Amino acid sequence: MTKMLNEYASKEILKQYGIPVGxxxxxxxxxxxxxxxxxxxxxxxxxxxxxxxxxxxxxxxxxxxxxxxxxxxxxxxxxxxxxxxxxxxxxxxxxxxxxMVPKGVEVIVGGLRDVQFGPVIMFGLGGIFVEIFKDVQFRMAPLTPKEALDLITSIKAFPMLTGARGQAPVNLEALAELIVSTSEFLSENQDVKEIDLNPVICFAGNVQALDASIGYDG
The missing domain is CATH 3.30.1490.20 (ATP-grasp fold, A domain)
Known part of the structure; x- marks a missing residue:
């Protein structure tokens, strides 16, 4: 059975892994x-x-x-x-x-421990892109910075991260670093069953997980 930690407890753990939680x-x-x-x-x-x-x-x-x-x-x-x-x-x-942070592009970074593949990281844009279009991609963890960038560019809505619709371009390196840190956390902690950073907001050259939850094998 998976025991979910609340947002405060989750952020207290994740910030120790360098995941920006503000x-x-x-x-x-x-x-x-x-x-x-x-x-x-x-x-x-x-x-x-x-x-x-x-x-x-x-x-x-x-x-x-x-x-x-x-x-x-x-x-x-x-x-x-x-x-x-x-x-x-x-x-x-x-x-x-x-x-609170300025408006920006919302993305989702998640992970789970799959019975067959082991730790897996998920990435996609937030809002309707994940809810309606299911525009998400998965990679086995841990990821290198290059693999994290490849994951980011693999989604169909990637142009939204590069300045489409007048938005400021997202700091892809900072986003990739967050994904790498999340993948390392999932890989290093065998009792973690799932992790959900939703949303992660990309704004003014920064990225920050506004909400977070961790599921442990409890």
């Missing part, structure tokens, strides 16, 4: 929200953290564009109420406060 902090109580928000000039996202709630958006467990302590405390109240309404017996660890 700035975040965990507020374990309402009283901890204001001090965290006072240090932030940029807007933040706030997300419910619970091992019992996998789909945070479905549970009403995400609030965006929060500014300042007052908005943060109000968001805490809403998130906790939504979590209780969604799953009354859910054990809530706290609320993740995450600095």
């Amino acid at each position: 700035w975040y902090a965990l507020a374990k109580s309402r009283e901890e929200v204001a001090p965290i928000l006072r240090e932030q000039r940029d807007p933040v996202a706030m997300k419910i953290i619970s091992d019992d709630i996998v789909h945070k958006t479905e549970a009403g467990g995400v609030k965006l564009n929060i500014r300042g302590a007052e908005e943060g405390e109000a968001a805490w109240d809403v998130l906790l109420a939504n979590a209780k309404a969604y799953k009354p017996d859910a054990k809530v660890e706290g609320v993740l406060v995450q600095r």
Whole structure:
């Protein structure tokens, strides 16, 4: 049986492997929200953290564009109420406060441990490209930087990463580095059954995993 780690626990592990997860902090109580928000000039996202709630958006467990302590405390109240309404017996660890990033191109990086092939990495563009067009590709892990670049260029929607529709070109080297690090994490940890970085946002020459989950053999 696969045990899924929540976003906070997953990011705490992944950042040790050099996977860019951006700035975040965990507020374990309402009283901890204001001090965290006072240090932030940029807007933040706030997300419910619970091992019992996998789909945070479905549970009403995400609030965006929060500014300042007052908005943060109000968001805490809403998130906790939504979590209780969604799953009354859910054990809530706290609320993740995450600095928001500029708009960019969304991609998905994932991995699983296949019975036949072993550790496998998946890559594709986010949104309708994966949901409707199923435009994803797979490679056996671990990957070299060249293999990661080949994986990136193999999807049909690759032109979206090179500046199509007026978008700024994605830093392909940084994206390839994230894929390599993810593949190494999956390969080196035999008890990891799956990993999901969705979405990974590519913006202003950077890449960052906005959400993450790790599934262990539990």
